Amino acid sequence: MAEVVAVAVTAGLIAVAFGLSFWVYHARHDRSARVGLYLLLGLPGILLIVAGAAFLVGQQRDGLTFLLIGLSLTLPLVSPFRALVGRVIPLDPRSPVHMVGLSVVITAMVVFTISLINVGTDVATLGTTEVSYIELIAQAVLLISLAYAAVGLWVARGFSEASARLGLRRPTFGTVGIAIGFVVLGFIVTGIGGVMTEIFQPGLTESIDEVMNESLGAFQNPIGALAIGISAGVGEELLLRGALQPRFGIVLTSVLFALLHTQYGFSWTVVGLFGVGVLLGIERKRYGTTAAIITHALYNTAAVLLSSMY
Incomplete structure (x- = not known):
C-alpha cells in the first residue's frame, strides 16, 4: 500500500511541478501570470507571518517557525531583496523564474534547518521506516522531473x-x-x-x-x-x-x-x-x-x- 501511495504522490508532485513551470516561464511575457505568482506565494506567506507573530505574542512554540517560513516565501517577492541577493549569486532580479526559484530554495532551507534543529542529536526520534525499491525509484523520478521542470522543459x-x-x-x-x-x-x-x-x-x-x-x-x-x-x-x-x-x-x-x-x-x-x-x-x-x-x-x-x- 505504501508503494502505491508513493507512486501516486510522485505522479501528483510531478504534475504540479510541470504546471508551475509552465506558469512561471509564461510569466516572463504575461503580466497577469506574474501577478498570479505574487498571489500564490504572497498570500500564504503573509498569513504565516501574521500567525507567527500572533503565536510569538502568545509565547507559543510554533510562532517562530511560522514567521520564518512566511518570511522565506515573501521576501523574494520584494525587488530590492532580489537585487541584493543578485549581488552575491548570478540571479536576475527581474526574472519571475528566478523569483520563484529563490522563494522555493530559501523556504526549503528554512524548513530543513528547523527540522534539523528539532531532531538535534536524538536521531532515534526519526524512526526507522524501511524504504522499498519502488519508493526509491519514485523518489529518483521525482527529483529528475523537478530538475527538468526547473529549467523549463517543454516550455522554454x-x-x-x-x-x-x-x-x-x-x-x-x-x-x-x-x-x-x-x-x-x-x-x-x-x-x-x-x-x-x-x-x-x-x-x-x-x-x-x-x-x-x-x-x-x-x-x-x-x-x-x-x-x-x-x-x-x-x-x-x-x-x-x-x-x-x-x-x-x-x-x-x-x-x-x-x-x-x-x-x-x-x-x-x-x-x-x-x-x-x-x-x-x-x-x-x-x-x-x-x-x-x-x-x-x-x-x-x-x-x-x-x-x-x-
Whole structure:
C-alpha cells in the first residue's frame, strides 16, 4: 500500500511541478501570470507571518517557525531583496523564474534547518521506516522531473537544450577517472566529519549507524547499494548541481544538500556533507554534472557496501 501511495504522490508532485513551470516561464511575457505568482506565494506567506507573530505574542512554540517560513516565501517577492541577493549569486532580479526559484530554495532551507534543529542529536526520534525499491525509484523520478521542470522543459527548452542546461555530457574514460578521484576526496572529507562527531558528540555515531542500517534494510547488498547509488546520484545531482547551482552558486547549493540529510541529526557529519557538496559543486562547474553524478553514485554505493560489512 505504501508503494502505491508513493507512486501516486510522485505522479501528483510531478504534475504540479510541470504546471508551475509552465506558469512561471509564461510569466516572463504575461503580466497577469506574474501577478498570479505574487498571489500564490504572497498570500500564504503573509498569513504565516501574521500567525507567527500572533503565536510569538502568545509565547507559543510554533510562532517562530511560522514567521520564518512566511518570511522565506515573501521576501523574494520584494525587488530590492532580489537585487541584493543578485549581488552575491548570478540571479536576475527581474526574472519571475528566478523569483520563484529563490522563494522555493530559501523556504526549503528554512524548513530543513528547523527540522534539523528539532531532531538535534536524538536521531532515534526519526524512526526507522524501511524504504522499498519502488519508493526509491519514485523518489529518483521525482527529483529528475523537478530538475527538468526547473529549467523549463517543454516550455522554454526542448529535451536536448534542457539536458545541456543541466550540465549533462557524454561520459569519457577521463570523466570516470576524475569522478573516482573526487570519490576519494569525498571519503576524506566525510571521514574528518565523522572524527569530529566522535570527539565532540560521543555516542551519536552509533545512533546514526543504527538508524541508517535499519532504514537501509534490503539494500545492504551489491544490487541494493548500486540502486541507492544510482538513484541518489542521478536525482540529487540533476536537481542540485544541474538545475540550481548555476543560479544559486556552490555554497548555497551545498548548504541545501547538507540540510536535506536530516537523518544525521545536528552533527558534525552534516558539516562533512556540506564539504562533500562543495566538492561536487566544484566538480560540476569544471567537469559537468555527469562527472558529479558518477562521483555521487560511486560514493553512495561504496558507503552502503561498507556499512553492511561492519
